[in-house]
Amino acid sequence: MRCLVTGAAGFIGSHLCNELLAQGNEVWGIDNMSEGRHERIKHLFNNRRFKFAICSISEKQILFKAIQQCDIIYHLAAVVGVKHYVEDPVKVMEVNLVYTFDLLEFAWKLNKKVVFASTSEVYGKNNTIPFSETSARVYGPATANRWCYAISKSAAEHLCFGYAQQGLSMVIIRYFNVYGPHADGSAYGGVATRFIIQALTNNPLTVHGDGNQTRCFTYINDIVKGTIDAGSKPEAEGKIFNLGHYHEVSILELAQLILTLSGNKGNIIFQPYEEFYGSYFEDIPRRVPDLTAAERILGYYPRVSLEEGLKKTIAWYRHRLSR
Numbered sequence: 001m002r003c004l005v006t007g008a009a010g011f012i013g014s015h016l017c018n019e020l021l022a023q024g025n026e027v028w029g030i031d032n033m034s035e036g037r038h039e040r041i042k043h044l045f046n047n048r049r050f051k052f053a054i055c056s057i058s059e060k061q062i063l064f065k066a067i068q069q070c071d072i073i074y075h076l077a078a079v080v081g082v083k084h085y086v087e088d089p090v091k092v093m094e095v096n097l098v099y100t101f102d103l104l105e106f107a108w109k110l111n112k113k114v115v116f117a118s119t120s121e122v123y124g125k126n127n128t129i130p131f132s133e134t135s136a137r138v139y140g141p142a143t144a145n146r147w148c149y150a151i152s153k154s155a156a157e158h159l160c161f162g163y164a165q166q167g168l169s170m171v172i173i174r175y176f177n178v179y180g181p182h183a184d185g186s187a188y189g190g191v192a193t194r195f196i197i198q199a200l201t202n203n204p205l206t207v208h209g210d211g212n213q214t215r216c217f218t219y220i221n222d223i224v225k226g227t228i229d230a231g232s233k234p235e236a237e238g239k240i241f242n243l244g245h246y247h248e249v250s251i252l253e254l255a256q257l258i259l260t261l262s263g264n265k266g267n268i269i270f271q272p273y274e275e276f277y278g279s280y281f282e283d284i285p286r287r288v289p290d291l292t293a294a295e296r297i298l299g300y301y302p303r304v305s306l307e308e309g310l311k312k313t314i315a316w317y318r319h320r321l322s323r
């Protein structure tokens with residue numbers, strides 16, 4: 001197969017490229033490097049089955065030609081990270097929705113399959129746990145910028161279904177808090193990586209809010225396997241799948257676990273949401289996936305426990321920081 005991966009130099013995209021190549025595929029990667037990192041993919045440049053272009057998915061002609069020459073598109077390029085959502089909702093809607101519209105249109109015209117990376121954020125603040133793929137999506141007011149990401153991905157899902165109705169072959173996967181080596185550890189990145197870097201650099205771990213909000217953190221290897229299986233199983237076509245973990249943990253528990261596993265004696269400090277995200281911010285209190293559909297149709301099971309995944313990730317960052 002020749003696979004096109006958008007967002008190939010991103011955290012998940014780069015791991016996906018690795019695995020698709022390891023399975024013998026040819027991989028074409030596109031990334032505009034807004035958040036992409038060369039170090040995530042530099043080892044792939046020796047592989048003759050890997051091609052990479054620094055380019056935005058807004059470049060319609062290039063995108064069209066790339067789609068024309070590939071068998072399947074893994075569409076991961078997006079603006080990701082809660083701080084981005086509150087700071088630049090226009091960019092979020094533009095990349096995650098408008099450019100996705102073009103990509104789906106081209107894939108539909110060219111009769112190519114799309115695997116669309118969506119998110120557990122689409123469930124919003126629905127408080128009926130766990131979230132199954134048919135659960136309602138519940139959002140706050142438009143004045144709270146944080147919802148723009150969930151709505152951009154949700155609207156893009158509607159586009160996927162709209163084009164599927166016209167014949168597009170597609171599958172949607174909703175990731176739940178992914179972590180692992182190469183994830184973004186900046187203020188814009190995920191909480192697990194941020195905590196690991198704070199712990200390893202002997203800084204206090206900053207918990208936003210009271211820390212009672214819960215998430216189900218999923219190790220990157222499980223996510224990559226689920227993504228490839230979703231793209232390759234004919235039974236998955238036209239469906240949505242949650243890809244996550246069963247283990248629900250509060251953010252405060254996560255911080256304590258990372259302190260223990262990293263051997264750091266640092267402390268935990270609490271920061272009000274408003275101080276970090278600005279005046280009007282709403283968080284999602286609990287986020288837990290129902291994985292029945294992924295188990296039944298994809299054979300998905302999150303194999304890496306939180307403790308094991310964190311140990312691997314801490315070891316990776318420790319090595320990286322020591323260089």
Ligand SMILES: NC(=O)c1ccc[n+]([C@@H]2O[C@H](COP(=O)([O-])OP(=O)(O)OC[C@H]3O[C@@H](n4cnc5c(N)ncnc54)[C@H](O)[C@@H]3O)[C@@H](O)[C@H]2O)c1
Nearest residue numbers: 007010011012032034035036056057076077078119175178
């Ligand atoms: N990491 C998670 O926990 C998580 C959870 C749910 C969903 N997702 C989804 O998974 C996908 C990958 O997320 P990630 O964590 O790897 O994020 P990431 O930011 O590391 O990767 C996204 C990549 O897209 C690239 N990009 C952004 N705009 C682009 C454009 N216009 N043209 C080309 N490339 C562009 C960025 O440079 C970046 O490398 C995203 O679609 C995201 O919404 C991630």
